[in-house]
Amino acid sequence: MGAISFDLAHLLAGSLVLMSFVMLYQDRLPSLINAFALQSALLAAAVAWQALAQRAPHLLVTAVIAVTLKAIIIPLVLRYLIRSLGIHRTIETVSGIGPTMLAGMVLVALSMGLMLRATEASNVIAREDIAFALSVVLLGLLIMVTRRNAVGQVxxxxxxxxxxxxxxxxxxxxxxxVEISVAFSVLIAFIVIGIFLFRIRERFDTVDVAALDRFRGERQ
Amino acid sequence: MMPPIDPALATLIVPACAALVLVIVPFSRLGGWINVLASFLTFVAALALLIVRPAAGALLAVDDLNIVFIVINTLVGFTTSVFSAGYIAHEVETGRLTPRYLRFYHAMFQFLMGSMNLALLTDITGLMWVAVEFATLTTVIMVSLYRTREALEAAWKYFILGSVGIALALFGTILVYMAAQPVVGDGLPAMTWGTLLANASRFDPALLNIAFAFLMLGYGTKAGLVPLHAWLPDAHAEGPTPISAVLSGLLLNVAIYAILRFKLLLAANPGAVAPGPLMMTMGLVSILFAGFMLYRRRDVKRFFAYSSIEHMGIIAFAFGLGGPLANFAGLLHMAMHSLTKSGIFFSIGHMTRIKGSQRIADITGLTSSHPLLGWIFVASVAAIAGLPPFGVFTSEFLVVSSAFAHKPLLAIVLVIGLLVSLGALFLRLNSLAFGEPTGSLAPSRMTHAPMILHLAIVLGAGIFLPAAIAAWFQHVARMLG
Structure with missing residues (x-):
């Protein structure tokens, strides 16, 4: 593994984490979608670089799926969606930006400490990647819990x-x-969510998930 | 004698073909019967697996562990399809559901059964994950079927929590691959159960530990273990009753099965932490939490959903405890709970149909207004509460006695949890089944056969567990370590 090859993989994976932080503090939906599209494009680049570094051309398919679906098509659809729902100007986060960013940093530190220690036997590039990947996963969870808006959660x-x-x-x-199925299930998940959004719109006239809390079977 | 086709493959192909046919057939009673027929054929194929064990293929492998689950899965699938045919037809007649929404109901049912069968039979960790994800997505759509405010909320909650759970499970699956890859080499062998298990002793224990934590969180969400259970009561209460039966009886089992498979890997690795304490803790917390929550429920389906959380807790506790006896009890409890709980949901389907309400306060005196239904329900609740002579008693007794033998302090907590929920069950049963009947007294026109069949099996297993089946369970229990 050459030094440049490693550095580039490191850089790309690291910038994915950076984009997660960028997404964390976006308080308007269009900019959140843009940040997501950029993250997906970076993911595609990271995957493509892995394809070259590992001499695994099939990974290029994953990269192509990431770039077409997640960096182009889904952001376009989402942008259309928020426009048609009339929510493209507002977004509210549950807690303030400061605490959220701090929580994000703690999560990244946690995943680095956890994964780098656990994967000492694996090769360097895999270790770095998995540690960054866990950071992105945990930050994704954090983005989900700090949004009240259904589109933001998606x-x-x-x-x-x-x-x-x-x-x-x-x-x-x-x-x-696994990779194809992951991409495939993202698509399916997206369709399902799309249906949901429309139904929620149809029934509640809002995509604010807080509106869903108004009714629970128990409180009669 | 060799059957013309591989029965393991048949349990996947039959639901797949049936789903395709049902997509084309417009919604009607015919669709319901095709559904029943396909489910029956799948059940026959699963039974054939007991006689002819096909050699492990590239994707599917039948072994002693999953064959138990596949038989239960297809049996309950078949009885649910019988119940579902009558139930859904009735919903359309009364106008609660329009045929337009139900266009793909039966097709989705078959798709769900096929996905669960695939999750149980596949030999590849990644494929199992995909199958569980498909099963989850299908049930999400089915939970939202009534399109009411509550149904949408339930489905949305289920979808978000289920997706997060499943995402964590995938991360765990990837970590298991990473642990296996240096030992087994690149590619598919590092994702195959057989190869993984044979080489598990040489995997990196630290990586395996973290992987199991993710898998436990991920599949534990699907199994509804506290504190990851938030989706479960809503999804059970707001979806159509046949789906509640399948969710409680089958999908939770599939999630537990996935955890068991990965637990085997950890057990085979001397350096890895024992997965037991984590499972026992989550199990006990689930039992206690659900036990106390039962007292506050006002909705009958929600009530029994919490009871499912409690029973998943018992199962997780039993497997966490480990050892041949507790594992045997866990397996038996899974089988018994599946049959009893789906039977209870069938009878709830009948009573909510008659009374037009799911509120416990609106359903009273069933034994005097509907003797057959009422007494079946009383027997089923007695069974799920763990009273003799039903099968659940046998398995709970074994869990408690082996807990006293190994962890007496935890056993006391376990017994308290069981008694708490027993009290709640009888408190509610008293008002549901006895007293002055209120509301509609119209007879139920749906068939009682599925409930009676389930109850008969559970009763039979409680009185006399055939030696062959007991030996089988014991063999699997030893395999689980």
């Missing part, structure tokens, strides 16, 4: 899936089956 979830794909490609020679 973006958090897809960012989480970006982390999973990074982990999958970092694991040397992981079979193709």
């Amino acid at each position: 973006i958090g979830f897809m960012s989480l899936e970006n982390g999973l794909i990074l982990a999958g490609t970092g694991a040397h020679g992981m079979p193709m089956v």
